[in-house]
Amino acid sequence: MKIKYIIGHWTAGNLKPSGLDLKSYQLLVDGEGCVHSGLAPGCTSSTGGMNSVTYNIACCGGLLSSALTKNQTEKFYMICAKKLKEYGLSAFSFYTHAEIGEMCRGYRLKQQGKSYDTKHQIITDLLPYNQWLYQNIGKIDLTRLPDFRGNAFETGDFIRTKIVWYLKKL
Numbered sequence: 114m115k116i117k118y119i120i121g122h123w124t125a126g127n128l129k130p131s132g133l134d135l136k137s138y139q140l141l142v143d144g145e146g147c148v149h150s151g152l153a154p155g156c157t158s159s160t161g162g163m164n165s166v167t168y169n170i171a172c173c174g175g176l177l178s179s180a181l182t183k184n185q186t187e188k189f190y191m192i193c194a195k196k197l198k199e200y201g202l203s204a205f206s207f208y209t210h211a212e213i214g215e216m217c218r219g220y221r222l223k224q225q226g227k228s229y230d231t232k233h234q235i236i237t238d239l240l241p242y243n244q245w246l247y248q249n250i251g252k253i254d255l256t257r258l259p260d261f262r263g264n265a266f267e268t269g270d271f272i273r274t275k276i277v278w279y280l281k282k283l
């Protein structure tokens with residue numbers, strides 16, 4: 114399989130990964146900034162309809178009771194930069210799961226003949242349509258970071274800026 118995108122997640126669980134968390138992503142960063150290996154690409158149900166073309170990295174936590182930490186998110190940005198480089202991708206091949214969800218929502222609205230936000234890409238700009246993509250609608254992964262809060266695309270842009278900074282250091 115060829116990795117085309119790196120998708121950023123949060124587990125919406127505890128700051129330490131559970132057994133299930135470890136089977137749900139390729140890499141996980143815990144609340145202390147330690148990195149845990151998950152399963153190989155293509156072996157997890159991380160991003161509906163995209164698991165065969167994505168490498169999925171999660172921050173453990175994200176709930177109000179397990180807010181992401183600065184050590185954790187900085188490590189996450191750095192690991193995302195490393196993996197993008199490893200796969201020969203730029204920071205613009207990184208998306209948060211929340212962004213993928215919004216792109217899928219846009220596509221569904223378009224198919225329904227309703228208006229949608231044309232400022233942003235829709236999911237079929239990234240890959241051909243498949244029925245599992247709609248599972249991503251409503252995801253809010255990484256919309257609450259230690260240094261920044263915003264909607265899916267605002268937090269995605271913030272993270273890409275961080276990743277670009279780390280890419281220059283590699």
Ligand SMILES: [Zn+2]
Nearest residue numbers: 122123210254
């Ligand atoms: Zn997710």
